[in-house]
Amino acid sequence: MTHPASNILRPKIAFIVSKFPCYDEAFILREIYALSKKMDIFVFSLKKSEEKVLHDQARELSPRTIYVPYFFSLQILAACLEICLRHPLRYWRALKRLVFGNFRSPHFLIKSLAFFPKAIYLARWLQKSSVTHIHAYWATYPASVALVASEITGIPFSFTGHAHDIYLDTTHLKEKIMRSAFVTTCTQQNKTHLMNVAPRYNRNQIIVNYHGVELSSFDVNGKVRNKRFEILSVGTLHYYKGFQYLIPALGLLRDKGLDFKCTIVGGGPLESDLRKHIRLLNLEPYVLMTGPLKQSEILPYYKRADLLVLMAQPEWHWGIPNVLIEALAAKTPVITTRFGSVDELVKENETGLLVAPRDPPALAAATEKLYRDDFFRQKLAEAGCRVVSALFDLDRNIEVFRKRLSHENAAIIA
Numbered sequence: 001m002t003h004p005a006s007n008i009l010r011p012k013i014a015f016i017v018s019k020f021p022c023y024d025e026a027f028i029l030r031e032i033y034a035l036s037k038k039m040d041i042f043v044f045s046l047k048k049s050e051e052k053v054l055h056d057q058a059r060e061l062s063p064r065t066i067y068v069p070y071f072f073s074l075q076i077l078a079a080c081l082e083i084c085l086r087h088p089l090r091y092w093r094a095l096k097r098l099v100f101g102n103f104r105s106p107h108f109l110i111k112s113l114a115f116f117p118k119a120i121y122l123a124r125w126l127q128k129s130s131v132t133h134i135h136a137y138w139a140t141y142p143a144s145v146a147l148v149a150s151e152i153t154g155i156p157f158s159f160t161g162h163a164h165d166i167y168l169d170t171t172h173l174k175e176k177i178m179r180s181a182f183v184t185t186c187t188q189q190n191k192t193h194l195m196n197v198a199p200r201y202n203r204n205q206i207i208v209n210y211h212g213v214e215l216s217s218f219d220v221n222g223k224v225r226n227k228r229f230e231i232l233s234v235g236t237l238h239y240y241k242g243f244q245y246l247i248p249a250l251g252l253l254r255d256k257g258l259d260f261k262c263t264i265v266g267g268g269p270l271e272s273d274l275r276k277h278i279r280l281l282n283l284e285p286y287v288l289m290t291g292p293l294k295q296s297e298i299l300p301y302y303k304r305a306d307l308l309v310l311m312a313q314p315e316w317h318w319g320i321p322n323v324l325i326e327a328l329a330a331k332t333p334v335i336t337t338r339f340g341s342v343d344e345l346v347k348e349n350e351t352g353l354l355v356a357p358r359d360p361p362a363l364a365a366a367t368e369k370l371y372r373d374d375f376f377r378q379k380l381a382e383a384g385c386r387v388v389s390a391l392f393d394l395d396r397n398i399e400v401f402r403k404r405l406s407h408e409n410a411a412i413i414a
Helices: 026-036 056-064 074-086 088-102 106-129 141-153 173-179 188-197 243-255 271-280 295-304 322-329 360-372 374-391 394-413
Strands: 012-020 040-048 065-067 133-137 157-161 182-185 206-208 229-234 260-265 287-291 307-310 334-337 353-355
Touching: 012 026, 012 106, 012 141, 026 040, 026 056, 026 394, 040 056, 040 106, 040 141, 056 065, 056 295, 074 088, 074 106, 088 106, 088 141, 106 141, 133 141, 141 157, 141 173, 157 173, 173 188, 182 188, 182 394, 188 206, 229 243, 229 295, 229 322, 243 260, 243 271, 243 360, 260 295, 271 287, 295 322, 307 322, 307 360, 322 334, 322 374, 334 360, 353 360, 360 374
Parallel strands: 012 040, 012 133, 040 065, 133 157, 157 182, 182 206, 229 260, 229 307, 260 287, 307 334, 334 353
Antiparallel strands: none
């Protein structure tokens, strides 16, 4: 099939996301924003965002963001009717693939069918906008929508698999991999897992591209320890981030006479409970909770902190949390737990410290070790920063991604 985009030399990419902007998906925002400076891009959001705190880059991308209308809207109905009449075989084949790919999981099937009309709306929009490539963030419903839209239009698609979307339930994942032009993922362990899901897929088409950061933004010169030791923890306030284990560890440090301040950055459902926990332990003089902040507002905390702690719960973490990357980019040493792919960045006693996920005394002991040994603390920070510079440079990693997206466009032109 000859696509109308075949006469266009400049790639035009449509990114599909579940919700845009999304406060706790800053890593996706960074990638899309960086690519927007190099390519013509659109962001196709499956759900309307109601985020109260918006990162600055999200505001800048808002004119390039398309929100899909509701299921029973006239736009949706018109798109479905037009595609069904103009391309009936493609329409029914795409629907059949979606049903058979998800039938073993009623939950996935129902939600995929709910998104099917939006995928048809997207397909019509893609054709009229001369888009050359579709890329979905997350291997679940965004990738399902990309697959359907690709089936209808013939435009190649790819997707990025991150964490729960490729581990918790692999329904329909194999077919998405097999039918994609390529797959990107953020760790070597994820690539191995995806190869096991689809062993006949070309392994060279699964690209490891670590979440990058703008290294120059995190650069610090002559960083010195604060007079009052500053501990930082950043994340959404859910149980799987482990703040409920950080707080009692801080109580132990206070009881040992350590002079510290801990800043917790983030918002979420556990905020009220965590504040009560802090009051019960009489830790108000030691702990500050900021609520959610924009990326630009969090940056000074990374640069100033003496230590970052992330008590991630392994049953809900698979990749490498971006807060660890960002802290080490600012030469702030880290303490975290052992989970997923974390050892691709944090190696015990080399680039950080690892503790058990539900062990406040162990966390307190590790924190005290770095509190009392500045030389060791700085050694970990320097080593971690070198790894981040080598593997997590946003400019370098985005260029790899851009070339791959452009390559797919070149294949269409050829």
